[in-house]
Amino acid sequence: MNRIRRLIICAMIATIALAAVAAFVTPLSAGAGNASKAAAAPHTARVGNGSAAAVKTPPTVGAATWHTETVDSVGYGTYTSLKLTPSGWPAISYCDYANGDLKYTYKSDVSWHNQQVDTGGAVGAYNSLQLTPTGWPAISYYDYTNYNLKYAYKSAS
Helix, strand or coil: CHHHHHHHHHHHHHHHHHHHHHHHHHHHHCCCCCCCCCCCCCHHHHCCCCCCCCCCCCCCCCCCCCCCCCCCCCCCEEEEEEEECCCCCEEEEEEECCCCEEEEEEECCCCEEEEEEECCCCEEEEEEEEECCCCCEEEEEEECCCCEEEEEECCCC
8 A cells, every 4th residue: 555655646746747847848949048039930940949959969940859768777767857967968866666776877978877876775755966067966865764855966086
């Protein structure tokens, strides 16, 4: 019963997160940052508006294809948080719900780099990722096993 309750809570949080992302992303895809701000132009005319690309791909006017990639195929990722590195590559923190671990992954020009941040029970829920100006990750998250709010960061030292 406890697992079902967790899954229901995860579904509710995912719905709220998707609504928040949709509210945040819609203005960007609708032409935010477009110097011409042509109100009457169709949506497809504003997709490649010259603003910074979310993922290292050149802007294409009228592009209608989504590109998907498998980031981690071990366990399954929940409570995801996405930021872009200073170079424009995606970085994601997430809870590997199957194994109860907090993980961090980032993409470079070569591939995805998966890292285990915290283990031991059920950690990584409600995580929030932030990157320093130089690209180092900092993550806040909840540790269900010990009922603690935690903070993890990585630096050059």
